[in-house]
Amino acid sequence: MKFTSFKQFRVAVRNYGIKNRCVMKFRPNNSKRCKAFCKKGYPFYLWALLMAIDRNKIQIKSGCLKHECTKDHKSRNVSVQWIAHNYLEQFRADLSWKVARINQAVRSNQSVGIRRLTVWRAKAIATRLLEGDEEDQMKMLYDYRLELLRTHPGSTIMFRCIIGMFQVMYVCLSPLRDGFLGSCRCIISLDGCFLKIFYRGQLLATVGIDANDCIYPITWVMVDKENYANWKWFLELLTADLEINNSHHWAFTSNRQKVSTST
Structure with a gap:
């Protein structure tokens, strides 16, 4: 697979981890290469490097997609930024979406537990994305x-x-x-x-x-x-x-x- 940047690669890996309820970590992580691996140290890993021909592209060079770890019920990858961007269209449809209902939707869809404060901060970020940041305005x-x-x-x-x-x-x-x-x-x-x-x-x-x-x-x-x-x-x-x-x-x-x- 190819990506336009290491950031896009990390986002894709985090989304994969959230879907499979595994926490992903990245090390080393610099401008030339990035390794994604499972937090629990099990066989899964992915190596992504700059392409030799096209220096503006990132490509996965090697990896192991095998998982032997247990599923996590808590994932730090389900962050306030991830919730705000992943549920942005729902926020757009109903900006008065209650925190309790957002929490329930995330728990049901992702099968992970999150704190009420995390949901509240995610709603604040989504509101700024939709209505504009007051400081910038x-x-x-x-x-x-x-x-x-x-x-x-x-x-x-x-x-x-x-x-x-x-x-x-x-x-x-x-x-x-x-x-x-x-x-x-x-x-x-x-x-x-x-x-x-x-x-x-x-x-x-x-x-x-x-x-x-x-x-x-x-x-x-x-x-x-x-x-x-x-x-x-x-x-x-x-x-x-x-x-x-x-x-x-x-x-x-x-x-x-x-x-x-x-x-």
């Missing part, structure tokens, strides 16, 4: 800002950082702003909610009421915490975007207070 905030400005000319997207550390992001898209000023009542509701993400924080938002008495989003801001300074910064940008110079005909509500729309 935070690094692309400035690219996200430029893309919003390109697709929504005239928008206001601002950041506030302290000593190079991100704290606040304000977003006011021009289509939403123009639509609110052109067709909505002069009623603005303010509220906030907690963000259940890795970096925590809170989302503050302002919404209006359209002609059908439905919620109309205006602006929102992501902050590290809800306090006077963040609300002040948010509302100053909001008044500038909506050009509120005289607030005598504006109505502001907070915390989902009921508003009569008949006036």
